[in-house]
Amino acid sequence: MSGPLVPQHDEAARRRRRRNSIALGLVLGGLVILFYLLTIVKMGPAIFTTRDL
Amino acid sequence: MAFVDDSKGYITTAGEARVEDYLALLKPRVMSLVVFTAIIGLLLAPGGVNPVIGVIAILCIAVGAGGSGALNMWYDADIDRVMSRTANRPIPSGRVTPGEALAVGLICSGFSVAILGLATNWVAAALLAFTIFFYAVIYTMWLKRSTPQNIVIGGAAGAFPPMIGWAAVTGDITLPSIILFLIIFLWTPPHFWALALYKQGDYQAAGIPMLPNVAGEAATKNQILLYSVILVASSLVPLFIHMSGWLYGAIAVLTGASFLYLAVRLHRAPTQIGMKKLARSLFTYSLSYLFVIFLALLTDHVGQLLGWVQ
Numbered sequence: 364m365s366g367p368l369v370p371q372h373d374e375a376a377r378r379r380r381r382r383n384s385i386a387l388g389l390v391l392g393g394l395v396i397l398f399y400l401l402t403i404v405k406m407g408p409a410i411f412t413t414r415d416l
Numbered sequence: 417m418a419f420v421d422d423s424k425g426y427i428t429t430a431g432e433a434r435v436e437d438y439l440a441l442l443k444p445r446v447m448s449l450v451v452f453t454a455i456i457g458l459l460l461a462p463g464g465v466n467p468v469i470g471v472i473a474i475l476c477i478a479v480g481a482g483g484s485g486a487l488n489m490w491y492d493a494d495i496d497r498v499m500s501r502t503a504n505r506p507i508p509s510g511r512v513t514p515g516e517a518l519a520v521g522l523i524c525s526g527f528s529v530a531i532l533g534l535a536t537n538w539v540a541a542a543l544l545a546f547t548i549f550f551y552a553v554i555y556t557m558w559l560k561r562s563t564p565q566n567i568v569i570g571g572a573a574g575a576f577p578p579m580i581g582w583a584a585v586t587g588d589i590t591l592p593s594i595i596l597f598l599i600i601f602l603w604t605p606p607h608f609w610a611l612a613l614y615k616q617g618d619y620q621a622a623g624i625p626m627l628p629n630v631a632g633e634a635a636t637k638n639q640i641l642l643y644s645v646i647l648v649a650s651s652l653v654p655l656f657i658h659m660s661g662w663l664y665g666a667i668a669v670l671t672g673a674s675f676l677y678l679a680v681r682l683h684r685a686p687t688q689i690g691m692k693k694l695a696r697s698l699f700t701y702s703l704s705y706l707f708v709i710f711l712a713l714l715t716d717h718v719g720q721l722l723g724w725v726q
Binding site for chain 2 (some may be wrong): 379382383397400401404405409
């Protein structure tokens with residue numbers, strides 16, 4: 364069983380789109396890490412303090 | 417170019433852009449100078465900052481500069497197409513659509529200002545927002561195509577980053593940060609007019625009123641010399657307000673003297689070919705000059721902190 368015939372031109376486009384998706388994913392992942400670090404630094408040691416409610 | 421029917425296993429392509437093309441929109445070479453001067457501003461500022469916050473601040477300044485670069489490329493695509501230096505940029509070459517560039521510019525600008533404000537303070541964020549506005553609107557959309565003084569006033573956009581770095585730490589604008597601004601502001605005209613002297617054919621073709629095309633080579637060389645003198649004088653101000661010590665002073669004098677020497681040689685260039693060669697030398701040297709001056713400010717500052725320099 365063979366897959367659909369994809370013109371060589373489209374194979375290159377598929378690779379390019381995949382690379383762009385990975386790059387966008389990395390940017391979004393970076394933003395998540397950035398906001399996480401920012402929150403930890405801004406809250407300081409208080410983040411480890413537990414209080415009875 | 418594009419197959420739309422996914423049911424047959426074909427893929428759809430929206431454009432030819434690669435990751436590198438989107439990165440090129442952010443003008444990484446300009447960004448590197450912005451990042452460098454912003455880091456110096458941040459490290460020179462009194463008080464210090466949490467390293468994580470410092471890295472985030474620099475990242476925001478870099479992305480903000482990149483955003484304004486993308487907005488510049490979006491607006492200037494028509495003239496970029498004409499000039500050899502810019503014809504291969506992502507929009508004129510057709511790899512990125514103007515709409516994509518505009519989106520990248522606006523998203524980078526918005527996110528960088530918001531995150532800088534949240535991470536540091538809103539004075540730094542407001543300065544970054546003003547810088548982006550100044551570069552994209554005041555310089556790109558207005559000054560660049562209307563006056564030969566375009567890069568004199570527009571140079572302010574490139575001079576703000578150390579001030580933003582400083583404000584990210586202190587939350588204010590003080591004399592030392594204004595001096596950092598002033599050095600880059602006064603450095604911009606001789607730097608870009610030297611480029612314009614040996615690339616004036618390009619600017620002429622694109623219809624940009626750069627000084628050599630409008631006022632002539634002699635007037636441009638006069639202006640380069642004048643600004644070089646003011647620049648070198650202003651580079652000595654940190655010494656007189658006790659912002660820096662003798663180490664910075666010695667480096668500023670030596671590098672400033674070389675800058676003036678090249679500006680005088682360009683001023684006296686007898687032939688057209690010799691003039692272009694000297695203009696290129698001054699342009700290349702001016703890049704190293706700014707790098708060395710800012711590095712000297714930092715080295716002197718660290719030396720003073722460690723008690724090595726008076």
